[in-house]
Amino acid sequence: MEERFSERFALLQSAFSRIFTRLFEGGTARLAYTNPEDILGSGIELTAQPPGKNLRHISLLSGGEKAMTAISLLLAFIQINPAPFCIIDEIDAALDDSNIMRFTNYLDEIREENQFIIITHRKTTLRICERIYGVSMNRDGISRLVAVEVSDYTEESESGQTTA
């Protein structure tokens, strides 16, 4: 039982480190027991070193660096424990457009084996989406679906490149 968790955790640790370095285009990160002497009871913590920077606890990174580190962990969960679909609700809120590009490039690569449904306000995120549902609500408090032209959103993405 404990051995099982240790095996799963080891798989998770290596997936996380690999995905972090991929998303940050460099750097390293570790997911580790806070107390390796006590694997049964120990907490777990994230430390990360974006390229060119010092290794620090996740709490000392910038807002967007924290988000990208947490997203790396999320993608590691998905890799070791695949599910038929994955729904993500506004996880790009703290990211700049170039980090959204890196994140969506990664999703694009794993789209064969993974279905994603992404809720977002960020235009740059939409560039990898094959279908876009619009939701709207009038003053009557009822949600309705509206057709969304992918071209409205992707002709000029936030980064200023034409992507349609």
Added chain:
Amino acid sequence: MEERFSERFALLQSAFSRIFTRLFEGGTARLAYTNPEDILGSGIELTAQPPGKNLRHISLLSGGEKAMTAISLLLAFIQINPAPFCIIDEIDAALDDSNIMRFTNYLDEIREENQFIIITHRKTTLRICERIYGVSMNRDGISRLVAVEVSDYTEESESGQTTA
């Protein structure tokens, strides 16, 4: 002393309600003592009713509605306690583009009496900015300023309108 707080609080309450209704283009909101019998010790809570919806505690609103409600409170603080400048760091993270438009329209109206320095990742926010400083960091870990062309950012704002 207590009377002084009650006066200030009354000013804040009415500023908050007015600004909320302005930012939401309707609806109402209240900033109130949780225990009006005990003004000295009572906590304070926010309830809000976006147009067409029911009155609820702030914790039951959508992510962006919560942010707009908190922003209304922030703007009420600024109104009753003006400062030479106001620095806001990524407060638009949870907002959709149309709410960013409403928020920036309000800032635009009060810009004569208030200086704002806004940190943002959202193109739509930039439309009211007269000057844009870019910050960048190479792999050497040193922050540098870069010149930013306002036109790079405002020709096609996120909402797809030309605003330059």
Added chain:
Amino acid sequence: MYLKKLGINGFKSFASPVQLEFTPGISAIVGPNGSGKSNITDAIRFVLGEQSTKSMRSHRMDDIIFSGTDKVRQKGACEVTLVLSGEDGESERVISRKLFRTGESQYRINGRTVRLRDIQESFRDTGLGKNGYSMVSQGGIESIVSAGPAELRAIVEEAA
């Protein structure tokens, strides 16, 4: 296997029935603040048998049925239907859940009435169970970021 269709009727702000069809790849849901996007995520949790009102951002079970506005009367029940595509020659799986204001829930798989336990069983083999991180709520990333060591351990134990 992928989420092919999602039908929502009477659930939270979806007073009128809506039908979404997704591609096996990547789809997006966009719209203004408060329009109902996160409610769609809550609807998926609901149909998969979610018992905790908290994870659907509600206090009581009947909070998730359309509560009415001054123009439209409240609904007496809500129903969500999810269609999972078939895999390796398997046929589609249609899962639905109907909740009445009385508190009673009705579950169906391919039209046949089943118990909650059968719904959860049916997912164990698909990887859609409580484990894994197939649904990230709004603010879910922030929760990972601010999690202390014990909390992060709990997250890892559940997801890994």
Added chain:
Amino acid sequence: MYLKKLGINGFKSFASPVQLEFTPGISAIVGPNGSGKSNITDAIRFVLGEQSTKSMRSHRMDDIIFSGTDKVRQKGACEVTLVLSGEDGESERVISRKLFRTGESQYRINGRTVRLRDIQESFRDTGLGKNGYSMVSQGGIESIVSAGPAELRAIVEEAA
């Protein structure tokens, strides 16, 4: 009265001196994640006499001096200079603070060495004191949103 200029040297990631000039209206600061934008806000808190390392997202006072990278050596001190425009015929006010790794802080107003108390006094009349909400940190909106009744009271007492 408005923030006219800000000079940052050796503070956090600003190893090389930078100078920003703002308009009386609305300016923006943009750039990639981790580039140093929020550090600019920390620099302004610093020069206004901030004593709490926590509000500058640091543990120890010397955390806010450029700590060096494998390519560049750490700095021995940091200095931030803020120029407030004059109001009603008043002349500009130049405030600066220099912090040495020894922990010693030097404060100046218009070139004259003063004590921290004088800096705080000098602001009381401008409205830049601890009261008011002239600086909203990253995540500050989320803090208001998730504040319980006692916490919200504390926020209101400080800001109103």
